[in-house]
Amino acid sequence: MRFVINDTDIETDIDPRTSLLDLLREQIGLTGTKKGCNQGACGACTVLVDGERILSCLALAVQYEGRQVTTVEGLADQAGLHPLQKAFIEHDGFQCGYCTPGQLCSAIGMAAELQRGLPSHVTGDLSAMAIRATREELAERMSGNLCRCGAHNGIIDAIDEVFGERRGQQGYDAEMPEKVA
Amino acid sequence: MSIVKDAAEAAKGLAQAVTKKAIEVAPDGWVPGGTPDPLIRNQHGHVGKPVSRIDGPLKVQGAARFAAEFTLYGMTYASVLFSTITKGRIATLDTADAEAAPGVVLVMTYRNAPRMRPMPAFGSNRMAAGGDDLPVMQDDRVHWNGQPVALVLADTQEQADHAKSLIRIGYEAEAATTSFEAAKADGTEPGQFQGDPLQVTIGDAETVLASAAFKVDETYRTPRHSHAAIEPHAATVMWDGDMLVVHDATQAVTHTAWSLAHMFGIEQDKVRVTSPYVGGGFGSKTLWQHQVLGAAAAKLADRPVRIVLSREGVFRIVGGRSLTEQRFAIGAEKDGCFTAMIHTGTTIMTPHSAMPEPFIVATRSGYAADSFKMEVRVARIDMVANTFMRAPGEAVGTFAMECAIDELADRMGIDPIELRIKNEPEKDPTVGTPFSSRNIVEAYRAGAERFGWARRQPPGARREGEWLVGLGCATGTYPYYRMPGGVARISIGRDGHACASVAAHEMGMGTATAHTQVVAERLGLPLDQVTVEYGDSRLPGLFLAGGSQQSAAIGAAIIAAHRALVVELLKLAGNDSPLAGLKPEEVGGLDGGLAKLDEPARWESYASILARAQRAELSVEAAAPAPIENQHWSMHSYSALFCEARVNAVTGEVRIARFLGSFDCGRILNAKTAASQFRGGIIMGLGLALTEETAFDERTGRVMSASLAEYHIPAHLDVPAIDVMWTNIPDPHTPMGARGIGEIGITGTGAAVANAIYNATGRRIRDLPITLDKLLSAGIG
Numbered sequence: 001m002r003f004v005i006n007d008t009d010i011e012t013d014i015d016p017r018t019s020l021l022d023l024l025r026e027q028i029g030l031t032g033t034k035k036g037c038n039q040g041a042c043g044a045c046t047v048l049v050d051g052e053r054i055l056s057c058l059a060l061a062v063q064y065e066g067r068q069v070t071t072v073e074g075l076a077d078q079a080g081l082h083p084l085q086k087a088f089i090e091h092d093g094f095q096c097g098y099c100t101p102g103q104l105c106s107a108i109g110m111a112a113e114l115q116r117g118l119p120s121h122v123t124g125d126l127s128a129m130a131i132r133a134t135r136e137e138l139a140e141r142m143s144g145n146l147c148r149c150g151a152h153n154g155i156i157d158a159i160d161e162v163f164g165e166r167r168g169q170q171g172y173d174a175e176m177p178e179k180v181a
Numbered sequence: 182m183s184i185v186k187d188a189a190e191a192a193k194g195l196a197q198a199v200t201k202k203a204i205e206v207a208p209d210g211w212v213p214g215g216t217p218d219p220l221i222r223n224q225h226g227h228v229g230k231p232v233s234r235i236d237g238p239l240k241v242q243g244a245a246r247f248a249a250e251f252t253l254y255g256m257t258y259a260s261v262l263f264s265t266i267t268k269g270r271i272a273t274l275d276t277a278d279a280e281a282a283p284g285v286v287l288v289m290t291y292r293n294a295p296r297m298r299p300m301p302a303f304g305s306n307r308m309a310a311g312g313d314d315l316p317v318m319q320d321d322r323v324h325w326n327g328q329p330v331a332l333v334l335a336d337t338q339e340q341a342d343h344a345k346s347l348i349r350i351g352y353e354a355e356a357a358t359t360s361f362e363a364a365k366a367d368g369t370e371p372g373q374f375q376g377d378p379l380q381v382t383i384g385d386a387e388t389v390l391a392s393a394a395f396k397v398d399e400t401y402r403t404p405r406h407s408h409a410a411i412e413p414h415a416a417t418v419m420w421d422g423d424m425l426v427v428h429d430a431t432q433a434v435t436h437t438a439w440s441l442a443h444m445f446g447i448e449q450d451k452v453r454v455t456s457p458y459v460g461g462g463f464g465s466k467t468l469w470q471h472q473v474l475g476a477a478a479a480k481l482a483d484r485p486v487r488i489v490l491s492r493e494g495v496f497r498i499v500g501g502r503s504l505t506e507q508r509f510a511i512g513a514e515k516d517g518c519f520t521a522m523i524h525t526g527t528t529i530m531t532p533h534s535a536m537p538e539p540f541i542v543a544t545r546s547g548y549a550a551d552s553f554k555m556e557v558r559v560a561r562i563d564m565v566a567n568t569f570m571r572a573p574g575e576a577v578g579t580f581a582m583e584c585a586i587d588e589l590a591d592r593m594g595i596d597p598i599e600l601r602i603k604n605e606p607e608k609d610p611t612v613g614t615p616f617s618s619r620n621i622v623e624a625y626r627a628g629a630e631r632f633g634w635a636r637r638q639p640p641g642a643r644r645e646g647e648w649l650v651g652l653g654c655a656t657g658t659y660p661y662y663r664m665p666g667g668v669a670r671i672s673i674g675r676d677g678h679a680c681a682s683v684a685a686h687e688m689g690m691g692t693a694t695a696h697t698q699v700v701a702e703r704l705g706l707p708l709d710q711v712t713v714e715y716g717d718s719r720l721p722g723l724f725l726a727g728g729s730q731q732s733a734a735i736g737a738a739i740i741a742a743h744r745a746l747v748v749e750l751l752k753l754a755g756n757d758s759p760l761a762g763l764k765p766e767e768v769g770g771l772d773g774g775l776a777k778l779d780e781p782a783r784w785e786s787y788a789s790i791l792a793r794a795q796r797a798e799l800s801v802e803a804a805a806p807a808p809i810e811n812q813h814w815s816m817h818s819y820s821a822l823f824c825e826a827r828v829n830a831v832t833g834e835v836r837i838a839r840f841l842g843s844f845d846c847g848r849i850l851n852a853k854t855a856a857s858q859f860r861g862g863i864i865m866g867l868g869l870a871l872t873e874e875t876a877f878d879e880r881t882g883r884v885m886s887a888s889l890a891e892y893h894i895p896a897h898l899d900v901p902a903i904d905v906m907w908t909n910i911p912d913p914h915t916p917m918g919a920r921g922i923g924e925i926g927i928t929g930t931g932a933a934v935a936n937a938i939y940n941a942t943g944r945r946i947r948d949l950p951i952t953l954d955k956l957l958s959a960g961i962g
């Protein structure tokens with residue numbers, strides 16, 4: 001089967017029971033994506049598929065044949081780290097770093113959801129033209145990504161810097177990497 | 182026999198008591214830390230700077246390699262089957278279908294597992310790392326519900342998991358003790374912690390309490406907690422000839438190597454344990470059965486093994502914090518001075534665990550009082566061995582103590598901060614030793630100011646729409662420890678690059694970064710000229726990333742190694758150097774070399790010294806002195822915590838709107854990573870206060886909340902912006918002037934939240950976690 005992972009074509013035979021997460025970690029050797037629970041409860045395994053965030057532990061690899069999968073290993077480019085990766089370092093948005101790849105991919109997928117105007121549980125005005133990327137919005141939308149080290153403040157600070165309302169109108173457009181936007 | 186033994190014990194006890202007394206009364210200069218670490222004087226070096234984590238770029242790119250991410254040639258995958266009864270024996274065992282399933286390499290049970298000694302439990306030897314002292318898959322006995330009873334090895338994880346489902350086991354169950362009430366009815370015993378009885382009696386506290394002008398006397402309950410590190414326990418294991426190599430996720434590499442060697446009956450140097458990154462530990466990443474099973478299966482199959490516990494598996498075989506039922510009573514004079522403090526109660530252990538939750542530890546040095554009575558009693562039940570979890574004892578003990586003080590202040594109509602300050606002890610209230618550095622009052626004053634404590638209103642007075650709003654505070658405290666066994670090596674090359682090597686751990690605390698700063702400053706080097714090597718049992722020293730003591734242990738070992746390095750460098754420098762004739766204590770690191778402290782022009786670079794001596798490198802190793810400073814001084818980290826809670830008057834839901842931690846932990850080594858440690862501890866404390874409880878079925882002895890969907894840790898929206906600040910007053914008696922920062926954050930947080938909820942609602946919940954059902958039954962809504 002043919003997979004497209006971080007813009008690279010990969011041909012591999014797989015056991016149809018294999019999850020996308022295990023395909024990445026055990027077969028392709030992309031161990032950046034983490035397994036925290038293997039049952040959809042922690043978000044550590046979050047990757048982007050055609051720019052949308054999914055939990056790769058709950059996804060069978062065979063469903064993603066030929067689709068654009070982006071993992072944490074694919075966020076940086078020749079120009080260097082993705083702005084969000086830099087912001088995570090600057091704001092100390094991690095301690096052990098085990099939830100980090102999931103937080104990063106999730107935040108990038110989340111920014112696209114905000115941009116598309118998808119409301120969340122805490123969105124006040126559902127008919128507004130644009131949703132304000134307040135800290136509360138960001139925190140609500142990131143709540144599927146658990147962090148036990150307690151790096152929550154640094155994570156939200158980093159996301160706020162790159163995608164939050166502080167960045168103003170053109171905010172996240174400028175920062176969306178092309179391959180996942 | 183027993184008389185002889187008793188006499189021997191008594192003699193040992195007497196000898197210990199005499200030594201203890203001698204340490205207490207020894208001149209300061211004889212005790213490590215008697216002379217302040219010279220590093221404390223430097224105010225403008227690397228130490229204290231908010232340096233970003235040196236492993237940050239790796240971690241944000243997913244390039245930091247964790248235990249389950251080492252790939253070995255011919256590797257097999259393990260899947261573990263857990264018992265479904267609590268106690269009894271395996272009566273029938275049919276593994277034929279599993280063995281015949283595709284890809285299966287072998288099925289291991291007690292019948293074919295290699296022979297091994299039982300797990301050496303923590304405390305049984307200074308290098309023991311086991312959570313219990315049970316044999317691992319050696320017989321048909323079942324000791325807890327969830328014990329590993331079989332392991333399948335296969336070429337892929339999918340094959341191993343499938344084959345496991347084909348194993349058929351029949352059990353003969355026996356009666357087990359699985360409820361707290363039944364365990365208490367069976368009788369309790371006194372708890373022992375670190376070799377000492379968990380008991381303090383000074384004066385007649387009960388009588389004093391009975392006649393006190395004001396008093397509180399309440400029972401506080403805390404449930405079981407799980408560490409719930411996001412990285413599940415895992416190991417990648419291989420036998421290379423007679424050498425066992427374990428890529429582990431552990432906070433105790435050397436302890437684990439020794440313990441595995443002991444179990445397999447081989448020399449310690451035949452086991453190598455690495456642990457370069459750990460995805461969170463909090464006390465849980467020690468030796469449990471999975472590493473042993475992985476090594477045993479690798480031996481049996483003669484192939485490398487990857488063993489990753491499922492999330493359920495972590496809950497089944499890795500114990501957590503045990504529950505407590507604590508009585509806390511305080512008697513006070515009319516002026517608020519405490520006359521009696523009573524802190525007693527019961528916790529649960531298993532028949533084979535090594536750790537009674539020592540909930541009185543913080544009370545021993547918290548406040549002045551005329552009389553004290555403290556005791557931890559232990560009841561035993563059959564379940565997975567409980568163990569230490571972040572701030573064992575203090576996290577739950579301070580909940581009782583700091584709520585009780587709040588209750589007393591409320592009854593007396595005194596501000597709870599003033600009541601605490603009124604009872605601030607001048608020396609350790611139960612041991613009598615002086616404090617090394619205690620600035621809790623400053624921490625309170627500064628925190629209260631920044632938090633706006635003065636705006637606090639009487640209980641139930643502030644309402645904003647549906648929300649009742651309240652402020653609460655509490656003190657946190659955690660002892661300074663330094664465990665024995667610290668050894669460090671420092672190597673310096675002709676290129677001026679230095680490497681410090683310690684068998685220590687980086688689980689996200691910031692250890693590698695902070696100690697790079699410390700070593701660079703001692704040596705007078707820029708940060709990029711220093712490497713700190715860690716996470717490998719082949720490196721020097723015995724370090725435990727636990728008890729908030731790793732930095733002190735590393736720091737003391739580095740001081741010793743640095744001293745030895747300077748001695749060697751001066752020898753090498755010889756008579757042609759500007760340093761000729763100087764003594765080690767007269768020089769220090771400066772600009773990539775050594776300089777006379779009061780005459781920096783007398784300087785020579787490391788490169789030049791080594792070049793003249795025709796040496797490519799100089800490498801020295803030295804051991805830290807015995808850690809007796811905390812017997813000479815009473816040494817603790819402190820915090821003053823402030824919380825604003827909002828409680829929904831209709832639903833009883835609680836939201837934490839604001840939180841501030843004001844810390845007094847000596848000198849802060851890295852402002853950025855330290856702030857994260859403080860926040861991380863506080864956030865775990867928010868979980869302890871509001872959501873966390875390992876649900877346990879008292880009928881079957883089984884953990885019910887064996888997933889992250891059912892064990893509720895704080896998520897992003899539960900966590901407000903947490904403000905942290907610190908006194909930054911160096912402790913004159915510790916390496917670098919620093920005290921521990923890893924566990925202090927969780928201590929006191931439960932009480933700060935409970936006290937804020939009380940202030941919001943006028944309702945006192947003494948049973949954690951404070952969930953909305955408890956608030957509703959207390960009359961909210």
Ligand code: FES
Pocket residue numbers: 034035036037038039040041042043044045046055056057058
């Ligand atoms: S590993 Fe996928 S959600 Fe936890």
Ligand code: FES
Pocket residue numbers: 093094095096097098099100146147148149150151411460461689
């Ligand atoms: S950084 Fe450790 S779990 Fe988030």
